[in-house]
Amino acid sequence: DQQVKQNSPSLSVQEGRISILNCDYTNSMFDYFLWYKKYPAEGPTFLISISSIKDKNEDGRFTVFLNKSAKHLSLHIVPSQPGDSAVYFCAASPGGGADGLTFGKGTHLIIQP
Amino acid sequence: DVKVTQSSRYLVKRTGEKVFLECVQDMDHENMFWYRQDPGLGLRLIYFSYDVKMKEKGDIPEGYSVSREKKERFSLILESASTNQTSMYLCASSLGDGNEKLFFGSGTQLSVL
Numbered sequence: 517d518q519q520v521k522q523n524s525p526s527l528s529v530q531e532g533r534i535s536i537l538n539c540d541y542t543n544s545m546f547d548y549f550l551w552y553k554k555y556p557a558e559g560p561t562f563l564i565s566i567s568s569i570k571d572k573n574e575d576g577r578f579t580v581f582l583n584k585s586a587k588h589l590s591l592h593i594v595p596s597q598p599g600d601s602a603v604y605f606c607a608a609s610p611g612g613g614a615d616g617l618t619f620g621k622g623t624h625l626i627i628q629p
Numbered sequence: 630d631v632k633v634t635q636s637s638r639y640l641v642k643r644t645g646e647k648v649f650l651e652c653v654q655d656m657d658h659e660n661m662f663w664y665r666q667d668p669g670l671g672l673r674l675i676y677f678s679y680d681v682k683m684k685e686k687g688d689i690p691e692g693y694s695v696s697r698e699k700k701e702r703f704s705l706i707l708e709s710a711s712t713n714q715t716s717m718y719l720c721a722s723s724l725g726d727g728n729e730k731l732f733f734g735s736g737t738q739l740s741v742l
Contacts, residue, residue: 559733609729621671
């Protein structure tokens with residue numbers, strides 16, 4: 517049973533436009549959400565996170581939106597740059613514990629010049 | 630700066646061999662994790678540890694064991710490697726104060742022939 521779902525395996529966006537990556541979750545106990553970025557042959561690096569007490573968190577070109585009623589979050593990247601081409605993983609945690617994160621399968625973002 | 634170091638970037642082993650993957654973190658983090666990443670499957674949790682000599686099974690522990698004799702070191706052991714254990718293995722750590730942000734190493738690409 518997949519608790520964190522990223523339904524788009526890949527996404528192609530033109531440089532300078534907005535990239536929107538989506539993530540859905542099923543576990544109502546999740547209350548902390550993160551996005552990670554991964555280049556080939558490297559470990560994932562933390563990008564941005566959001567707690568369930570918020571519905572939006574912004575960090576430079578990256579904004580994460582959380583819709584708790586729909587169990588949906590999205591990552592917006594604007595403007596998209598060539599260096600943003602990578603695999604993006606959505607992750608979730610029930611918080612407060614040490615059980616690690618539950619990850620989605622990832623979305624491969626390709627920024628086209 | 631936060632550092633999680635995995636001993637090998639690439640490893641080639643034969644079926645039936647015992648394999649050790651080593652991970653060291655220098656951040657005095659309480660929690661450590663082993664994930665594997667496979668195309669189309671995302672990151673899946675194998676084992677984690679929230680204290681020295683403590684270990685907990687993740688989602689896919691079969692065929693693996695772990696050891697945490699010191700706080701900074703977390704080892705993943707494949708008792709008898711099989712071809713279906715060919716994968717990218719990622720070690721991670723987190724502070725352990727309820728903050729679930731994971732810091733990842735660069736990964737070990739293991740090929741079992």
